[in-house]
Amino acid sequence: MTATQDQKLGAADIAALVRREISKGNLQLHDRLPPERVLAETYGAARGTIRKALTRLEQEGYVEIRAGSGTYVAHKPDRSTTDAIENATPLELMDTRFALEPHVCRLAVLHGRHTDFDRMEELCTRMEACTEDPVAFSEADTEFHRALADSTRNGLLIWIIDQIGNVRSEDDWTRMRHLTLDAQTIRTYNVQHRQIMNAIRTREPERAANIMKEHLETARLSLTRASET
Amino acid sequence: MTATQDQKLGAADIAALVRREISKGNLQLHDRLPPERVLAETYGAARGTIRKALTRLEQEGYVEIRAGSGTYVAHKPDRSTTDAIENATPLELMDTRFALEPHVCRLAVLHGRHTDFDRMEELCTRMEACTEDPVAFSEADTEFHRALADSTRNGLLIWIIDQIGNVRSEDDWTRMRHLTLDAQTIRTYNVQHRQIMNAIRTREPERAANIMKEHLETARLSLTRASET
DNA sequence: TCATTTTGGTATATTTTTGGACTATTCGAG
DNA sequence: CTCGAATAGTCCAAAAATATACCAAAATGA
The missing domain is CATH 1.10.10.10 (Winged helix-like DNA-binding domain superfamily/Winged helix DNA-binding domain)
Structure with a gap:
C-alpha cells in the first residue's frame, strides 16, 4: 500500500x-x-x-x-493510555465498575459456560476460606471478577476489567482497602458472590445484575467509610 | 515485510x-x-x-x-491497549457500549454542568442538519457520545469511551455502518438524542439510562441488519 | 552423597559497525 | 546566475560485536 x-x-x-x-x-x-x-x-x-x-x-x-x-x-508513543488508568481515583474506578459489572453479569448469563461457572465457584470457595486474611481475599476477589468478565467471551470487556483489576492491586490505597476488610465485610461479600453465581446459574440476568449493583454499593460504602477516617 | x-x-x-x-x-x-x-x-x-x-x-x-x-x-504482560481495542468485533463493541453508556447517562445527571449540556445540544443540532450526510452525522454522533462522557468528569470513563470512539471511526465496518444510516435511521437517532438530553436536563437518571438503552438497541438492530446482507 | 552437566559471570584480543566530520560536486528553484 | 539543499565520497574514532577461554554457582542424576 x-x-x-x-x-x-x-x-x-x-x-x-x-x-x-x-x-x-x-x-x-x-x-x-x-x-x-x-x-x-x-x-x-x-x-x-x-x-x-x-x-x-x-x-x-x-x-x-x-x-x-x-x-x-527516546520518546514514549502516547502516554494517554496508561495515564488515564493509573491516575484514576478510587471513586472513578468504582463508578466505572458500576457501569460495567452489572452488565457483565447479564452477558455472563448469555455467553457463559459451565466451566466458567465452575471456576468462579471455586474462587468463591477460596474466598470463603479467607475471612481472616484480607490480602488473600482481595487477590481471590480480583480473580473472581476477572473470571466473571472472562465468561462473557468479550475480549474488549475482559481487557477493560483486567486493567481495572491491575490498578486495584497496584495502588497505595489498596492498603487502605485492606483495613476496611474486616471479617464481617468479607462475609457479606461472600454471600453476595454466591448470590450472583446462583442468579447466573439459573439464567436470571436482571437478578444477577441487581445483586452485583448491591455488591458494588457495599464496596463503595466501605470505601467512603475508609476515606473518612 | x-x-x-x-x-x-x-x-x-x-x-x-x-x-x-x-x-x-x-x-x-x-x-x-x-x-x-x-x-x-x-x-x-x-x-x-x-x-x-x-x-x-x-x-x-x-x-x-x-x-x-x-x-x-519478571514482568507482567504489558497492557497492550491497541490490540484489545483494535481486534474488537462490532458486537463486542456494542456490548461494551451497552454496559457503559446507560450508566454514563446516570453519572451525567449527577456530575454534568450546564456548559456540558449546552455543548451536547449544540451537537444535537449539528446532527439534525445531517440527515442526508451519513459521514458527517457519524462524526457528530461520536462527538456527542464523547461529550456525554466528558460530562461525567470521570477521567477513566472518558478515556474508555474515547478509545471506543476511535475504533468506530477507523474500521472497515464503518463503511457498512454508513450504508445502514439512511435518513430515516438518522432521524430516529436524533429523536433519541434529544430525549436523552431532556431526561438529563430534568435530572432523571433512570429515564436517561433507559432511553440510552433503547438508543443502543436501535443501533444494534441496524448493525445486525447490515451484517445479514 | 558426589560427580557431571548446565548455566550464567568474567575477561580479552580482534574485527566490524556506526556516527562524526569534512569536502567537492550536482541539482533545482528563485 | 546564485544560493541553499541534496549528493557522493573519504577518513576517523568510539562503540559494539565476535570468538575464545576459563570460572563459579546451580541443577541433575546415579
Whole structure:
C-alpha cells in the first residue's frame, strides 16, 4: 500500500516520517533504528540528508544519537493510555465498575459456560476460606471478577476489567482497602458472590445484575467509610 | 515485510525483540527463556551480544538473571491497549457500549454542568442538519457520545469511551455502518438524542439510562441488519 | 552423597559497525 | 546566475560485536 514513491525526499520529509512512526508506536522506546547508511538506502536519500533529519529529531527529543552505537528512540508513543488508568481515583474506578459489572453479569448469563461457572465457584470457595486474611481475599476477589468478565467471551470487556483489576492491586490505597476488610465485610461479600453465581446459574440476568449493583454499593460504602477516617 | 532478515542483530535489537515477546504475553511471568548460548545461535549473534541485551532487560526489570540457573521473565504482560481495542468485533463493541453508556447517562445527571449540556445540544443540532450526510452525522454522533462522557468528569470513563470512539471511526465496518444510516435511521437517532438530553436536563437518571438503552438497541438492530446482507 | 552437566559471570584480543566530520560536486528553484 | 539543499565520497574514532577461554554457582542424576 505505502507505495514508496521514489520521489526525492528532503530531510524534513524523512524527519516527519520517522516522527510519525514513533508517535504511532511502530517504533517504541529504546528501539534502535537502522544505521544511517541503511536508512539512506531505504529512503533513497544520501546519508547527509538522513543525518540532518536525525539531528533534527534529536533536538526535538524524539531520538537519541549515540556515536559509534546507533540512533535510539527516546520518546514514549502516547502516554494517554496508561495515564488515564493509573491516575484514576478510587471513586472513578468504582463508578466505572458500576457501569460495567452489572452488565457483565447479564452477558455472563448469555455467553457463559459451565466451566466458567465452575471456576468462579471455586474462587468463591477460596474466598470463603479467607475471612481472616484480607490480602488473600482481595487477590481471590480480583480473580473472581476477572473470571466473571472472562465468561462473557468479550475480549474488549475482559481487557477493560483486567486493567481495572491491575490498578486495584497496584495502588497505595489498596492498603487502605485492606483495613476496611474486616471479617464481617468479607462475609457479606461472600454471600453476595454466591448470590450472583446462583442468579447466573439459573439464567436470571436482571437478578444477577441487581445483586452485583448491591455488591458494588457495599464496596463503595466501605470505601467512603475508609476515606473518612 | 516482517521478513526476519538474518542480518546481524545488535544487542538493542535483541532486547527489543524479547521485550516485545514479554509485553505481548508470549513469554509469561516466571517463564525461563533459553540459555544464553542457545539464544546466541537462534538469533545468530555472539553470546556477548545476547548477554548485553539480557543485562539491559534485567535493569529495566523485564527479566531476572540467576547465575547457574537461567534467565526468567519478571514482568507482567504489558497492557497492550491497541490490540484489545483494535481486534474488537462490532458486537463486542456494542456490548461494551451497552454496559457503559446507560450508566454514563446516570453519572451525567449527577456530575454534568450546564456548559456540558449546552455543548451536547449544540451537537444535537449539528446532527439534525445531517440527515442526508451519513459521514458527517457519524462524526457528530461520536462527538456527542464523547461529550456525554466528558460530562461525567470521570477521567477513566472518558478515556474508555474515547478509545471506543476511535475504533468506530477507523474500521472497515464503518463503511457498512454508513450504508445502514439512511435518513430515516438518522432521524430516529436524533429523536433519541434529544430525549436523552431532556431526561438529563430534568435530572432523571433512570429515564436517561433507559432511553440510552433503547438508543443502543436501535443501533444494534441496524448493525445486525447490515451484517445479514 | 558426589560427580557431571548446565548455566550464567568474567575477561580479552580482534574485527566490524556506526556516527562524526569534512569536502567537492550536482541539482533545482528563485 | 546564485544560493541553499541534496549528493557522493573519504577518513576517523568510539562503540559494539565476535570468538575464545576459563570460572563459579546451580541443577541433575546415579
